[in-house]
Amino acid sequence: MSGSSLPGEDGGEPRGSGSALPPGPEAAKVPESSGIDLARVALRAAKEQAKARGAAAQQKKQAKRGGLRSGARADGRDPLPLGAAINRLITERGWETPAAVGGVMGRWPQIVGEDVANHCVPQRYDEDARVLTVQCDSTAWATQLRLLAPQLVARLNADLGHGTVKLLKVLGPGGPPRRFGPLRAPGSKGPGDTYG
Numbered sequence: 001m002s003g004s005s006l007p008g009e010d011g012g013e014p015r016g017s018g019s020a021l022p023p024g025p026e027a028a029k030v031p032e033s034s035g036i037d038l039a040r041v042a043l044r045a046a047k048e049q050a051k052a053r054g055a056a057a058q059q060k061k062q063a064k065r066g067g068l069r070s071g072a073r074a075d076g077r078d079p080l081p082l083g084a085a086i087n088r089l090i091t092e093r094g095w096e097t098p099a100a101v102g103g104v105m106g107r108w109p110q111i112v113g114e115d116v117a118n119h120c121v122p123q124r125y126d127e128d129a130r131v132l133t134v135q136c137d138s139t140a141w142a143t144q145l146r147l148l149a150p151q152l153v154a155r156l157n158a159d160l161g162h163g164t165v166k167l168l169k170v171l172g173p174g175g176p177p178r179r180f181g182p183l184r185a186p187g188s189k190g191p192g193d194t195y196g
Contacts, residue, residue: 006127119136120141125165130167132156132167135172
């Protein structure tokens with residue numbers, strides 16, 4: 001092709017100038033479709049029409065039977081094992097963090113140790129503030145747990161994912177309910193004085 005020149009290179013009309021070349025012998029001819037090509041096009045069109053008719057017939061058939069039914073291959077309507085169904089529900093609803101924290105509450109003795117778990121029990125988890133509330137059975141254990149709080153938060157975040165628990169709120173013992181009566185000293189909290 002070194003000896004031929006393209007339009008626009010030899011000083012003639014540039015490409016895309018808007019002028020059409022007159023039809024003549026030098027214009028490129030579109031090859032006419034042969035019998036094989038026409039047969040392929042007709043076959044493709046017939047297949048598409050048959051597919052559309054089949055899909056319409058299948059929809060009518062399913063509507064008569066009362067809706068869609070599961071076929072030979074797995075799809076979204078097939079029954080799932082219980083564990084897979086629960087995992088799918090947790091993922092769809094965005095319950096991963098609360099479910100994980102609930103699992104920690106169930107595994108509390110393995111995470112903090114038997115000794116701490118015998119005296120301190122997780123009560124609730126605030127997802128918005130990312131605060132885990134733990135109640136202890138004595139003020140001594142509440143003090144001990146407050147000192148261990150940074151290590152426990154680090155251990156919980158290692159188990160649940162970074163930033164799941166930001167703060168460990170430690171509550172002391174509740175003590176017996178307060179009774180008010182004529183034999184109380186003014187300003188006295190009663191048994192609450194010893195339970196802090």
